[in-house]
């Protein structure tokens with residue numbers, strides 16, 4: 001777990017903000033909270049819990065993190081749930097639902113009914129809520145995925161569990177559903193002090209660039225993301241081909257290893273084919289712990305693209321904006337929550353439109369700097385870990401005092 005303290009963030013967010021978070025935290029002092037998710041490592045949920053839980057403890061909450069144990073069959077089912085909730089056309093059979101429920105029953109022992117708060121993350125542990133008792137414990141479902149096009153039948157079943165909670169939390173207002181319980185919107189956040197985001201010495205940035213044979217004297221256009229069609233890496237290559245007619249620049253497509261994902265492997269091959277051995281296109285297939293490499297690539301980039309055609313939130317956009325880079329993103333999902341067109345970056349819909357914006361920024365470094373600077377400040381005010389902690393504290397306070405119309409935080 002992260003050893004960082006709230007005071008370490010004073011230099012980023014200011015003394016007053018950190019003082020306020022601690023003051024709000026005092027109202028919860030002595031309360032206990034249990035987070036339950038389905039994995040301790042890998043993925044955004046684990047990453048955020050790893051960083052959030054020590055800070056929750058620091059403000060006085062007794063915070064615990066429990067992880068589901070599941071069979072391979074269970075994870076296959078929850079992966080199918082995940083895809084269906086993202087809008088893919090997948091048949092969810094009654095047998096799959098039985099596997100889901102049975103596996104969660106075997107995890108009932110995880111639940112500590114003495115807790116003040118229990119937070120279930122995503123659909124995997126959701127049916128643990130069947131074990132809810134009529135006592136003081138407040139239950140929250142934290143949804144990290146975009147449910148706006150969720151499979152109706154599956155959502156209809158999961159919804160029965162969701163409505164047994166006291167509140168549901170989503171990234172964006174568009175992802176909220178028609179529910180009989182209170183819904184809260186909390187966007188995710190990045191940790192500015194983690195290896196992925198902390199400041200790096202120039203030598204580390206230069207060494208990384210050299211290691212990947214990238215020329216540091218020519219502009220670098222970068223997209224970091226899994227090799228997934230929804231991130232449109234092939235579209236990014238088409239954009240680059242247009243831009244290259246006018247500018248002597250390079251493209252870096254950095255993504256995760258795709259060996260366990262047949263679809264990812266296929267997309268990676270397509271991307272390689274499309275780049276047709278162009279020495280100015282660098283396709284980097286990085287291991288999952290390449291945090292410093294990604295940080296260095298983002299810092300070395302001239303322009304960052306995130307040409308997604310669908311996106312839950314898009315933490316890579318947040319990461320690049322935090323590094324003061326001008327970002328051009330697809331006008332979808334959470335990217336639109338982060339990029340204010342013409343102010344903190346550019347939103348685009350097509351290959352031609354994206355190429356136009358890349359050319360505009362390459363030809364106008366002053367504009368690129370302004371967007372980068374404003375983007376960084378926007379992230380500072382909205383999407384950094386201490387703010388995320390503050391939002392959680394306020395949410396828990398409102399659950400703790402449901403009977404009170406006025407909560408005095410003064």
Ligand code: UDP
Nearest residue numbers: 224225226254255256286294313314315316
């Ligand atoms: N990421 C990474 N290695 C890769 C590709 C992505 O570590 O090869 C990280 C990236 O820096 C970001 C996260 O994975 O922190 C991706 O989050 P995002 O919300 O952008 O997209 P998702 O992959 O969750 O759809």
